[in-house]
Amino acid sequence: MKWLSVKWLTIYAVVYMIFLYAPVILLPLFAFNTSTIIAFPLSGFTTEWFVGLWHTDTLHTALGNSMIVGLTTAVLSTLLGAFAARASARFTFPGKTGIVGLIMLPLVLPEIIVAVALLVMLNQLGMPLSLWTVVAGHVLICTPFSIAILSSAFRGLDRELEEASFDLGESRWGTFRRVTLPLVLPGVISSLLITFTISLDEFIIAFFLTGTDVTLPVYIWSQLRFPAKLPSVMALGTILLAVSVLLLIAAEALRRRSASRQGVETTLAGV
Amino acid sequence: MQDDKTPMIAIRDVVKKFGSFTALHGITADIREGEFFSLLGPSGCGKTTLLRTIAGFEPTTSGTIAIDGKNMADIPANDRPTNMVFQSYAIFPHLNVEENVGYGLKTRKMPKKDIAREVAEVLSLVDMEGYGKRKAHELSGGQRQRVALARALVMKPKVILLDEPLSALDKKLRDQMQVELRSLQRSIGITFILVTHDQEEALIMSDRIAVMFEGQIEQLDTPEGLYRRPVNKRVASFIGVMNFLSAKVTEQTDTHLTLDMDALGKIDLPRDRLGEDITPESIGTVGVRPEMLTVLFDQSDWSQNKVEGEVVDTEYYGDMTYYKVRLPGRDAPLSISMRNTAGRSVVPPGSPVTVGWGAESIVVFGD
Numbered sequence: 001m002k003w004l005s006v007k008w009l010t011i012y013a014v015v016y017m018i019f020l021y022a023p024v025i026l027l028p029l030f031a032f033n034t035s036t037i038i039a040f041p042l043s044g045f046t047t048e049w050f051v052g053l054w055h056t057d058t059l060h061t062a063l064g065n066s067m068i069v070g071l072t073t074a075v076l077s078t079l080l081g082a083f084a085a086r087a088s089a090r091f092t093f094p095g096k097t098g099i100v101g102l103i104m105l106p107l108v109l110p111e112i113i114v115a116v117a118l119l120v121m122l123n124q125l126g127m128p129l130s131l132w133t134v135v136a137g138h139v140l141i142c143t144p145f146s147i148a149i150l151s152s153a154f155r156g157l158d159r160e161l162e163e164a165s166f167d168l169g170e171s172r173w174g175t176f177r178r179v180t181l182p183l184v185l186p187g188v189i190s191s192l193l194i195t196f197t198i199s200l201d202e203f204i205i206a207f208f209l210t211g212t213d214v215t216l217p218v219y220i221w222s223q224l225r226f227p228a229k230l231p232s233v234m235a236l237g238t239i240l241l242a243v244s245v246l247l248l249i250a251a252e253a254l255r256r257r258s259a260s261r262q263g264v265e266t267t268l269a270g271v
Numbered sequence: 272m273q274d275d276k277t278p279m280i281a282i283r284d285v286v287k288k289f290g291s292f293t294a295l296h297g298i299t300a301d302i303r304e305g306e307f308f309s310l311l312g313p314s315g316c317g318k319t320t321l322l323r324t325i326a327g328f329e330p331t332t333s334g335t336i337a338i339d340g341k342n343m344a345d346i347p348a349n350d351r352p353t354n355m356v357f358q359s360y361a362i363f364p365h366l367n368v369e370e371n372v373g374y375g376l377k378t379r380k381m382p383k384k385d386i387a388r389e390v391a392e393v394l395s396l397v398d399m400e401g402y403g404k405r406k407a408h409e410l411s412g413g414q415r416q417r418v419a420l421a422r423a424l425v426m427k428p429k430v431i432l433l434d435e436p437l438s439a440l441d442k443k444l445r446d447q448m449q450v451e452l453r454s455l456q457r458s459i460g461i462t463f464i465l466v467t468h469d470q471e472e473a474l475i476m477s478d479r480i481a482v483m484f485e486g487q488i489e490q491l492d493t494p495e496g497l498y499r500r501p502v503n504k505r506v507a508s509f510i511g512v513m514n515f516l517s518a519k520v521t522e523q524t525d526t527h528l529t530l531d532m533d534a535l536g537k538i539d540l541p542r543d544r545l546g547e548d549i550t551p552e553s554i555g556t557v558g559v560r561p562e563m564l565t566v567l568f569d570q571s572d573w574s575q576n577k578v579e580g581e582v583v584d585t586e587y588y589g590d591m592t593y594y595k596v597r598l599p600g601r602d603a604p605l606s607i608s609m610r611n612t613a614g615r616s617v618v619p620p621g622s623p624v625t626v627g628w629g630a631e632s633i634v635v636f637g638d
Contacts, residue, residue, distance in 0.1 A: 158359060158361060160357045160358070160359050160361040161361050161363060161364075163328060163348075163355075163357070163361070164355070164357055164361035164363070164422075165363075165374070166328075166347075166348050166349050167326060167328075167348050167349065167353075167354060167355045168349075168354065168374050168375030168378060168422065168426065169349045169350075169375050169378040169379060169426070170349060170374075170375075170378045171349060174378065178374075179363060182365045183364070183365060
């Protein structure tokens with residue numbers, strides 16, 4: 001009986017992993033294929049699609065735009081998330097549940113609705129569409145993620161630690177710098193990383209709210225209309241995939257080191 | 272509470288409200304310089320709140336707290352001459368022992384060399400030399416407690432506040448730390464204020480104890496005063512064990528009262544044995560401590576008064592034996608504790624015994 005369930009669970013796990021990652025594996029496979037047609041059998045090995053990316057100026061502009069939007073979004077939403085997370089972890093105030101619920105709402109709101117609503121509002125206000133309007137939209141959808149990550153970091157912070165610092169003559173700002181920040185730093189890094197990643201690959205809001213400056217996902221979408229450009233998109237996707245994986249590995253390594261320095265055992269899920 | 276010197280801490284009519292809940296109902300007390308002072312009471316009596324108002328973590332709703340003659344009303348916690356040892360110890364987990372202890376000195380912008388010297392000095396004072404590079408999670412509960420104490424001591428404050436610092440330790444370590452903390456306090460002479468719910472701990476360590484119930488100080492006295500002369504039944508039953516017997520005044524003279532007590536019979540007491548607030552008419556109960564009663568073993572054991580009873584339960588603790596003795600005309604048995612000195616046998620349950628007691632052991636309570 002036990003043997004049977006272990007066997008079925010293993011099969012389930014393997015099938016699950018294939019379903020999850022097989023499409024992702026196809027990306028690098030076709031990125032190095034000589035044919036412009038995305039189909040098996042593979043015709044030969046080439047790096048010309050990658051070299052081509054190097055000479056595509058519009059791509060570089062889109063990448064630059066995405067970096068500006070992603071970094072700004074990450075910093076702003078982590079900052080806002082930190083305020084909200086600390087308030088909800090430390091204080092009780094009237095209507096707290098409702099307020100926190102409203103802040104977290106964009107997490108489950110369909111993005112297209114958020115995008116259309118923002119577009120209508122910006123038009124009414126007469127604000128021109130630009131990268132900054134994209135940032136505003138991205139901050140809106142990223143802040144709930146930041147709050148979710150930082151809430152557990154702030155909840156895990158013993159209130160008496162901050163009081164002890166204050167009691168030992170340190171100012172409020174000094175307490176934040178010497179005690180609070182080092183202890184919530186792993187959470188802050190996670191939040192920066194995840195909000196940056198969300199912003200980097202967000203398409204709908206970027207598509208609706210950007211003016212003439214396109215972000216990377218919008219650029220990729222525009223390239224998909226030309227079949228000949230498909231291998232280049234595959235190559236671009238491969239680079240993005242590699243960067244994401246490296247970024248996540250780096251962040252997790254950093255987080256583990258920082259956690260062990262604090263003497264706290266945590267898993268990624270516990271962040 | 273009259274003192275020729277200004278008290279180290281003068282607490283005057285301090286009221287603390289949390290919304291509609293009143294945690295402190297007008298506390299007034301003086302804490303002397305160099306004193307080991309305890310706030311003792313059950314959980315929720317306001318003792319921790321009082322400590323936190325002294326530390327500056329909670330503003331008072333009304334009333335004043337002055338430390339060394341200076342009103343603390345507008346002075347935040349980081350400017351007060353007090354340092355706290357927290358219940359959780361609050362050792363900074365990202366810093367090692369040295370950095371923890373030196374934290375406050377760094378705040379004062381002390382040169383690194385001086386910090387290192389002061390930290391080494393205080394670590395040796397609390398018996399923690401050689402642990403400077405350890406992290407909080409590499410320390411035992413007792414060691415954390417020492418680090419927390421060292422971190423407060425190194426600041427050389429006028430007052431050290433201790434919020435149930437021993438409650439997280441096991442019994443053996445706690446007993447040891449009680450003695451150590453007490454002798455440390457005596458040798459350095461800093462005023463200590465200890466919050467505890469453990470009456471034994473308060474009795475062992477303190478010069479004076481304020482017993483608190485429901486946001487008020489019920490009695491402020493020395494450990495002996497509290498034990499021997501509790502002002503009411505609540506204090507008496509909180510501090511140690513007390514047998515309560517109903518009693519009535521049957522006769523009065525200018526100097527003496529005659530009390531008729533349940534099971535023990537009549538007794539003459541001088542009037543000055545009554546507490547300040549007790550009138551002869553209000554007397555309804557007397558108390559007697561278990562060790563003030565004696566099981567009489569043979570004719571050579573003398574006692575002022577005697578009464579016959581029967582042992583219903585015997586608890587043998589090696590050095591002591593605790594008896595429950597039922598007296599005729601009384602349902603609840605009396606608790607009696609006896610030292611097992613040479614030649615004293617242990618009386619098994621069911622045996623008839625003679626219980627001896629003296630008039631001076633009777634404590635009188637108003638109702």
